[in-house]
Amino acid sequence: MDAFSDIWQYMPHGMCLLWQPWLVLLWAGSDLLIFLSYSAIPIALITVLRKREDIPHSSLILLFASFILLCGLTHFLSIITLWVPMYPYVGIVKLATGLVSATTAIVLFRLIPTLVSFPSPTQMSETNEKLRAEIEAHEKTLASLEATVAERTAELRDVNARLSLQTREAVHRSANLLSVVTSLTQQSARGNERTADFIEALMGRIRSLAMATSTVMRGSEDYSGDLGAVVREQLEPLTMAFPDRVRLSGSDLTVAPEAAQQISLAIHELATNAQKYNIGSADEGAIDLTWSVDGHGEDQVFVLDWREDIGTRESEERAGGGGFGSKLLTRIVPQMLRGEAQRTIAAGKLHYHLRAPASSILLNPEDAEAGRFAARLVEENFGIA
DSSP states (O other): OHHHHOGGGSOOHHHHTTTOHHHHHHHHHHHHHHHHHHHHHHHHHHHHHHHOTTOTTHHHHHHHHHHHHHHHHHHHHHHHTTTSOOHHHHHHHHHHHHHHHHHHHHHHHHTHHHHHHSOOHHHHHHHHHHHHHHHHHHHHHHHHHHHHHHHHHHHHHHHHHHHHHHHHHHHHHHHHHHHHHHHHHHHHHHHOOSHHHHHHHHHHHHHHHHHHHHHHHTTOTTSOEEHHHHHHHHTHHHHHHOTTTEEEEEOOOEEOHHHHHHHHHHHHHHHHHHHHHTTTTSSOOOEEEEEEEESSGGGOEEEEEEEEEOOHHHHHHHHTOOSHHHHIIIIIHHHHTTOEEEEEEETTEEEEEEEEEHHHHBOOGGGHHHHHHHHHHHHHHHTOO
């Protein structure tokens, strides 16, 4: 223990330098600069650790800070030993420095594989660039999706608006059709005292209405129908029984459902009377039915002509007809089509002439879906195909 208590038995280190002022100053100044630097470095490392708790292997940084601080302390003690020969204490500090340095070296070598696996700044920069590119791509995709969603939302609003309009139109058309049926029922009841006659007349007219609707619906998926198909459907009993005495001629016209129904009612009424008074009870008589659209643009007019050869007796019987059938032909149907009609009998011939604006007859594509709704409603409720 004397070596630690009686340090003055050793010679100060300054004597080795012969107490040369410049040499002592150089020695002491160098050690002081090293001590100050070695003291500042651990402080910086510990400051970084306190601000960045996510740094991996922080214990290795603490070991570095410890051995650097001890190295600085040995240089500070070297300054003191220039005048005070405390070499035993300096040795203890150096031993501690060596132990900490060795521990740091061992830990560092064990962590070499882990430290080598850390990405380099260049790799980190490349990775960041890739991430930025992916983020930009995702942002563009998101913007595209948002635009698509906005477009689809606008389309959905438009479809919903059109559907709402079509639904209201379908209800309106259905109400019109039901009003027609109600009127047919009331007027048929007034003109027939016997229940059987009433039912036969009513069902014939309703069947005509439903046949026109189903004929148009079968025309195509766009709910359009050929007027020729509607006419042939109504005159099928006559054309099958008297194929040589019923002649049809007309252009191909795509008609609206309401127009098809009204024209169908008129032809049904004419055909029923022809079968009752003329062609069904005589060997003579013929029917010529023609239709066309005349004019151009907004001035186009639909024209339908029914010409029927009848005898003198039939002329007398049918000339006095002023019942609901005549009212249907000359007032109701033309009024529904916003047109006009005349029914005349002269010189053994019956002539029915119907004129109406083409816009009341031809199909408007915008009304197709609403028309299908209304027609289906009537057909399902009346059960007549």
